[in-house]
Amino acid sequence: xxxxxxxxxxxxxxxxxxxxxxxxxxxxxxxxxxxxxxxxxxxxxxxxxxxxxxxxxxxxxxxxxxxxxxxxxxxxxxxxxxxxxxxxxxxxxxxxxxxxxxxxxxxxxxxxxxxxxxxxxxxxxxxxxxxxxxxxxxxxxxxxxxxxxxxxxxxxxxxxxxxxxxxxxxxxxxxxxxxxxxxxxxxxxxxxxxxxxxxxxxxxxxxxxxxxxxxxxxxxxxxxxxxxxxxxxxxxxx
Amino acid sequence: xxxxxxxxxxxxxxxxxxxxxxxxxxxxxxxxxxxxxxxxxxxxxxxxxxxxxxxxxxxxxxxxxxxxxxxxxxxxxxxxxxxxxxxxxxxxxxxxxxxxxxxxxxxxxxxxxxxxxxxxxxxxxxxxxxxxxxxxxxxxxxxxxxxxxxxxxxxxxxxxxxxxxxxxxxxxxxxxxxxxxxxxxxxxxxxxxxxxxxxxxxxxxxxxxxxxxxxxxxxxxxxxxxxxxxxxxxxxxxxx
Numbered sequence: 001x002x003x004x005x006x007x008x009x010x011x012x013x014x015x016x017x018x019x020x021x022x023x024x025x026x027x028x029x030x031x032x033x034x035x036x037x038x039x040x041x042x043x044x045x046x047x048x049x050x051x052x053x054x055x056x057x058x059x060x061x062x063x064x065x066x067x068x069x070x071x072x073x074x075x076x077x078x079x080x081x082x083x084x085x086x087x088x089x090x091x092x093x094x095x096x097x098x099x100x101x102x103x104x105x106x107x108x109x110x111x112x113x114x115x116x117x118x119x120x121x122x123x124x125x126x127x128x129x130x131x132x133x134x135x136x137x138x139x140x141x142x143x144x145x146x147x148x149x150x151x152x153x154x155x156x157x158x159x160x161x162x163x164x165x166x167x168x169x170x171x172x173x174x175x176x177x178x179x180x181x182x183x184x185x186x187x188x189x190x191x192x193x194x195x196x197x198x199x200x201x202x203x204x205x206x207x208x209x210x211x212x213x214x215x216x217x218x219x220x221x222x223x224x225x226x227x228x229x230x231x232x233x234x235x236x237x238x
Numbered sequence: 239x240x241x242x243x244x245x246x247x248x249x250x251x252x253x254x255x256x257x258x259x260x261x262x263x264x265x266x267x268x269x270x271x272x273x274x275x276x277x278x279x280x281x282x283x284x285x286x287x288x289x290x291x292x293x294x295x296x297x298x299x300x301x302x303x304x305x306x307x308x309x310x311x312x313x314x315x316x317x318x319x320x321x322x323x324x325x326x327x328x329x330x331x332x333x334x335x336x337x338x339x340x341x342x343x344x345x346x347x348x349x350x351x352x353x354x355x356x357x358x359x360x361x362x363x364x365x366x367x368x369x370x371x372x373x374x375x376x377x378x379x380x381x382x383x384x385x386x387x388x389x390x391x392x393x394x395x396x397x398x399x400x401x402x403x404x405x406x407x408x409x410x411x412x413x414x415x416x417x418x419x420x421x422x423x424x425x426x427x428x429x430x431x432x433x434x435x436x437x438x439x440x441x442x443x444x445x446x447x448x449x450x451x452x453x454x455x456x457x458x459x460x461x462x463x464x465x466x467x468x469x470x471x472x473x474x475x476x477x478x
Contacts, residue, residue, distance in 0.1 A: 063284075066334075067316070069341040073334050076326040126441055128425040129448070134349055151342045159345075163369040166427075166439030168377045171369045183342060 022051055022061035030070050030083055037085035041071065093187050097231065098238050100181050105235065108180055109228035113221045115173045116158055120204055120220040122165035124213035131164040132209045139201035150197075154186035157201050161220070164208065185227060196226065242416060246464060246477060249411040253421060254469025256300070256407065260381050260397055261362060263296040264304070267395035268385045271306050275387045280314040286321035287332065293323045294330040296397060300407070303333075303373070303398035306385065307353060312392045318347065322373065324398075333373055345372050356384035356394045364472045367401045367429055367439055377401045377439070379429070401438060405430040417462075417477050424451045424472045433478075442476060 026035075041047065044062065048055040062081055065071045073081045085092065127135070138160045141153035155178050162171040178186065200223035207216035270292050275281050289306055296304040305322030313319055318337040323330045336343040347353055350372075355363035366379040382396035404421075412419040412432050420431030426447030428440050436442065445463065455467040455474065464477045 067338050069336070069338050072336065075331050075334065126427075126439060128427060128441060130351060130425060137349060148340065148342050152344055155342060156345060159371050163371055166367065166369065166377070168369050168375050171371050172375045175371065175375070 019057050019060045019064070022047075022053060022058060023064050025051070026061065026065055027068070027070060030065075030085060035083045037083055039083045041081040041083065043080070093184075094238060096181060096184055096187075097235050100184060100235070102232055102235060104181075105184075105228060105231060108177070108185065109224055112177045112185065113224045115170055115177060116161065116224060117217045117221045119158075119162040119165040119167065119170045119174065120208065120216040121213040122167060122170075123161050124208045124211050124216040126166050127164040127208050131160075132205070135160050135164060135205045135208060139198070139205045142201055143195075143198045151183060151186045154197070155183075161204070161208070184231065185224075197223065200226070245415050246466060246475060249408075249415060249419075250466050250468045250475050252411050253408060253473055253475065254471055256404070257364065257381070257471040257473065258469070259299070260301060260399065261383070263299075263301060264381065264383055264395055264397055267292060267296070267304075267306070268383050271385045271395060272387050272392065275312065275385075275392055281312075282315040283313055283319045283321075284315075286313075286319065289321050290323060290330070290332065293321070297323065297325060297330060300399045300403050301397045302400055302403075304396065305333075306393055306395050307347060308393040309353075309357065309391055310348065312387070320347075320373075324374070335372055347372055352380040352382045352396060353394055356382050357391050360384055364423065366423065367427060370398065374398070379404065401429060405438070415477055420476045421468070422447060422474050422476055424448065424455075424474070429473065445476075447474070447476075 026041075035041070041062075042050070044055050044058045048058045051058065062071060062073070066073060070084055071081045072084055073079070123131070123135075135157070138153065138157040141156065142150065145153045158174055158178070159171060162174040165171075200219065203219040204216055204223065207213075207219055271289065274285070274288060278285065286306065286308075293305045303322055303324040305320065307322070308316075308319045310317045316337065317339060320333060320335050320337065322333045322335075324333060325331070336345070338344055339346075350365065352363055352365035355361065355365070361384075363382045364379060365382065367377055368380075370376055370378040370380070376398075377400065379399045379401060380396055381399065382394040385392045385395055408421060408430055409432075412421070412430065415432075418431070418433040418436065420433065420436055420442065421429040422442055423429060424447070426442040428436055428438055428442060430438055445458075445465065450458065450465060451474075457467070458465040462478060464475075466475050467473075468475060
């Protein structure tokens with residue numbers, strides 16, 4: 001972002017500039033791409049200084065942005081508020097996909113299949129009836145999903161599998177891989193909008209419920225490689 | 239034989255005491271939360287910050303996290319909200335979780351047993367061991383009690399304990415029992431055991447633990463197996 005744009009964005013507001021105005025400024029900056037995904041925002045105090053408003057006003061605005069999913073706030077060392085660019089138009093997906101090489105996409109799929117495949121195998125050994133019931137709910141989420149709900153349902157289903165494997169490390173690896181390339185792997189575009197993914201989740205869930213680890217692993221790997229294949233075709237068509 | 243029985247009895251009491259101590263730490267919280275929810279007309283997510291001193295006073299010992307989780311519709315400004323505190327670098331801090339239902343990362347906690355069991359039964363609940371991917375990604379036991387406002391379920395208060403810490407505390411007891419000993423939950427999930435082939439997180443399939451539990455969880459011995467409930471908790475001691 002050019003220094004000019006940045007300083008204009010953070011220019012002081014007139015004194016009736018309330019929470020809404022701060023929200024509007026920041027929303028514009030994020031949706032217009034002036035603030036990029038994962039960029040760290042200045043501290044509340046700094047923002048308050050730049051906008052010429054009270055810290056509490058900034059805090060309220062940031063809370064609203066958090067609720068809209070436009071920023072996320074992390075505690076502790078390396079903490080602060082970070083931009084989460086919205087994922088709501090095909091354009092941004094295409095841009096994200098266009099930025100990834102086929103080499104890296106294949107490698108991500110391989111890594112993801114290693115983690116998610118093993119998680120599914122262990123889940124088949126270790127899932128209690130409660131866990132299976134939650135997996136069935138998570139699998140059902142995808143059948144009725146569209147847009148961001150698809151990504152949410154995919155993320156949740158695979159996290160539930162890793163959790164059913166009783167493995168914090170695999171769950172953590174799963175969450176990290178889900179975030180790679182801006183969550184590209186589970187965007188609706190990779191699904192062709194079809195029922196294939198929902199069927200895949202049903203097949204994985206059935207294998208876990210039947211304590212069939214090898215079938216759970218195979219169904220998971222197929223699900224991931226199919227998704228990567230579709231993304232690859234799409235990437236080649238850009 | 240009598241010695242072995244005594245040792246098992248001591249272990250059962252030790253585990254029961256450990257659990258009761260955690261629920262005791264939580265005891266003031268349901269009423270405090272209910273008072274807060276009733277005292278103001280329309281409580282919002284931010285107002286729950288007032289629970290910090292009480293929640294943080296329960297941190298310590300085995301308890302690494304504590305707080306209140308609202309039932310949908312209880313707060314005026316958020317459908318889902320956690321007011322949950324943990325120590326980061328020694329300082330208690332309120333957790334931030336992604337509870338915006340439209341977000342890609344949203345996780346609906348109303349499916350979790352730590353929420354559903356107190357809601358549906360009015361009883362206290364020990365959930366886990368499970369991977370807490372909502373907050374910490376740790377392997378966790380979560381202890382929860384229902385909160386009621388005006389007779390209606392308003393959410394749960396609870397405390398998190400890490401499984402590795404329970405292991406540290408109870409392993410000496412289990413090692414003193416001879417044979418292979420395991421603490422298991424009411425699903426048959428192993429919390430900690432002295433048997434590599436029955437690792438933490440695995441399910442005991444034989445004997446049928448959920449069946450034994452449903453039948454009243456009376457002390458059972460036979461075939462070189464002893465199964466005893468630990469006091470009034472959802473945890474049992476299995477010695478084989």
